[in-house]
Amino acid sequence: MNNRRTNASARSTAVARKSGRRAAARPARRRPSESVAARKARAARILAGLRAHYPDARCALTHRSALELLAATILSAQCTDQRVNLVTPALFARYRGAADFAAADPAELQELIRSTGFFRNKARSLIGMGRVLCDEFGGKVPQTMPALLRLPGVARKTANCVLGTWFEKNEGVVVDTHVGRIALRLSLAPSARNDKDAVRIENDLMSLFPRESWTFLSHAMIDHGRSICTARKPACDRCPLRAECPSADSLTQDDS
Numbered sequence: 001m002n003n004r005r006t007n008a009s010a011r012s013t014a015v016a017r018k019s020g021r022r023a024a025a026r027p028a029r030r031r032p033s034e035s036v037a038a039r040k041a042r043a044a045r046i047l048a049g050l051r052a053h054y055p056d057a058r059c060a061l062t063h064r065s066a067l068e069l070l071a072a073t074i075l076s077a078q079c080t081d082q083r084v085n086l087v088t089p090a091l092f093a094r095y096r097g098a099a100d101f102a103a104a105d106p107a108e109l110q111e112l113i114r115s116t117g118f119f120r121n122k123a124r125s126l127i128g129m130g131r132v133l134c135d136e137f138g139g140k141v142p143q144t145m146p147a148l149l150r151l152p153g154v155a156r157k158t159a160n161c162v163l164g165t166w167f168e169k170n171e172g173v174v175v176d177t178h179v180g181r182i183a184l185r186l187s188l189a190p191s192a193r194n195d196k197d198a199v200r201i202e203n204d205l206m207s208l209f210p211r212e213s214w215t216f217l218s219h220a221m222i223d224h225g226r227s228i229c230t231a232r233k234p235a236c237d238r239c240p241l242r243a244e245c246p247s248a249d250s251l252t253q254d255d256s
Helices: 002-019 036-053 066-075 081-094 098-102 106-116 119-136 156-165 177-185 198-208 211-227 248-255
Strands: none
Touching: 036 198, 036 211, 066 081, 066 119, 066 156, 081 106, 098 119, 106 119, 156 198, 156 211, 177 198, 177 211, 198 211
C-alpha cells in the first residue's frame, strides 16, 4: 500500500512538472529561534527598505473614481492589471455609473470584458454590484468593509484595495499572488500553510506592520513581486531586502 502511494505521488509530481503547473509555495524556513519581537524588528527594516526602494508605490489599475477602481479590481481577478487597463477605457465610456452597470445587457458587457478571462462570472458580478449599489447605497461606493463585502464579486482583497487606495482607510492588506509569495519568502507569515492562504497571510502581516502602512505595504510588495521577487527567477542579487530574507540563499542556489 505504501509503495502504491509513493508511486502515485511520484506520478502526480511528474505530470505536474510536464504540464508546467507549480505547486503553491510553502513557508520559508524561519530564522532559528526568531521571537515575535525579532520578527517585528525585521519587519520594520523590511518596511524601511520598501519605502526607500518604492517611495511612489501605488495601485497600478487606472481609475478616476471609487466606482472605476471597484470595477477594475473585480476585473483583475486572475488577470493582469495591464490587461485590465486595456479594457477599462471602453468599459467606463459605456458604463459611467452604478445605474449603468445595473442595467447592462449581459452579452454586451461580456464582450467588452472578454479578454480579462472568466468574463461571464465577472459580468454577473459587475451587474450585481451596480444593482446593490443602487438599491442599498444610493448608487455610491460604500466606505466600510462590511458594506463592501455585501457587493457581488467583492471579497477582502478587493475591499482592502478600494478602501485603502481611494478612501485612504487602512482596513487590511491586499494579499494578491505577489504579496502571498513574498510574505512566505520573507518568513513574515508563519501561520500560513502556503502562499494561497490569504486570510492567515493578511492576519500575520497586520500583526507585524503598523496600520498606517498597510496600503503602502500592499502596493510596494506588489511592485517588488513584479520587478524583483518574481515567481520563477527572483533577482536576489539586486534585492534591497536580501539581508532580511531567509529564502535568499536557497532561491539563488535553486536558480543556479
